[in-house]
Amino acid sequence: MEEFFIESDGIKLHSKLEKPEGTDKCPLCILIHGFTGHMEEDHIIAVKDAMLKAKVAVLRVEMYGHGQSEGEFEKHTLYKWVTNALSVVDYARSLDFVTDLYLCGHSQGGLLTMLVGGMCPDDFKAIIPMSPAWMIPEICRAGMILGTTFDPKHIPEKAYSNDGWWLCGDYIRVAQTIHVEDEIERYEKEVLIIHGDEDETVPFDYAEKAEKLYKNAKLIPIHGADHCYVNHLEELSEAIYSFFIN
Numbered sequence: 001m002e003e004f005f006i007e008s009d010g011i012k013l014h015s016k017l018e019k020p021e022g023t024d025k026c027p028l029c030i031l032i033h034g035f036t037g038h039m040e041e042d043h044i045i046a047v048k049d050a051m052l053k054a055k056v057a058v059l060r061v062e063m064y065g066h067g068q069s070e071g072e073f074e075k076h077t078l079y080k081w082v083t084n085a086l087s088v089v090d091y092a093r094s095l096d097f098v099t100d101l102y103l104c105g106h107s108q109g110g111l112l113t114m115l116v117g118g119m120c121p122d123d124f125k126a127i128i129p130m131s132p133a134w135m136i137p138e139i140c141r142a143g144m145i146l147g148t149t150f151d152p153k154h155i156p157e158k159a160y161s162n163d164g165w166w167l168c169g170d171y172i173r174v175a176q177t178i179h180v181e182d183e184i185e186r187y188e189k190e191v192l193i194i195h196g197d198e199d200e201t202v203p204f205d206y207a208e209k210a211e212k213l214y215k216n217a218k219l220i221p222i223h224g225a226d227h228c229y230v231n232h233l234e235e236l237s238e239a240i241y242s243f244f245i246n
């Protein structure tokens with residue numbers, strides 16, 4: 001395992017690269033956590049291990065304001081995450097050992113995966129949005145965030161969640177401008193969507209809607225799984241492993 005920082009617009013992003021044993025050249029998957037998440041969460045580790053078992057190298061990176069990366073959580077926005085992800089893709093392109101490149105992310109990282117897939121369609125063999133939180137732009141336009149409501153035409157300075165998190169109004173301003181359908185349309189290659197059908201954070205309907213909108217997507221529902229696949233990590237691992245070995 002190599003641990004290092006990738007520079008992105010003056011911000012150091014904490015990164016870990018792991019390669020499968022006994023391979024010279026191999027595919028690489030970039031793997032991104034969700035909102036308030038980090039690279040050591042159980043579901044991220046499960047996915048990483050399943051990829052390594054399928055002989056795919058994994059580059060886990062923590063985005064602005066998360067984990068051990070620089071930036072303040074309260075000041076993160078989807079534009080900052082997009083800028084970060086583009087820097088990570090740039091870094092991945094420079095690696096000699098990589099055959100095919102993949103992008104995978106959970107929840108807000110899954111939304112990021114959908115956006116960056118559309119922005120860099122030539123770079124990825126496939127993208128893997130897991131429980132993608134692609135309702136965020138829509139709910140921000142409707143005046144909802146973190147389970148609370150606001151006037152979408154008069155964005156508050158700060159938005160608070162019931163469980164103690166808060167975000168700057170700029171998070172909402174940025175989210176309101178994003179139209180995920182445009183980026184769905186731009187990505188014509190293979191998409192694997194994985195989503196728990198008892199997700200309490202991101203409605204499962206969004207996975208079904210994304211599967212229909214993409215030209216070439218397959219949804220693997222994980223029956224009974226919640227947002228982070230607690231008690232369903234084996235099914236999650238199996239979905240990832242079989243995607244890469246088939």
Ligand code: FER
Nearest residue numbers: 034035107108133145146147
């Ligand atoms: C929200 C609902 C879900 C939200 C973020 C999420 C910032 C993302 C969840 C995740 O990434 O796990 O209202 O607001």
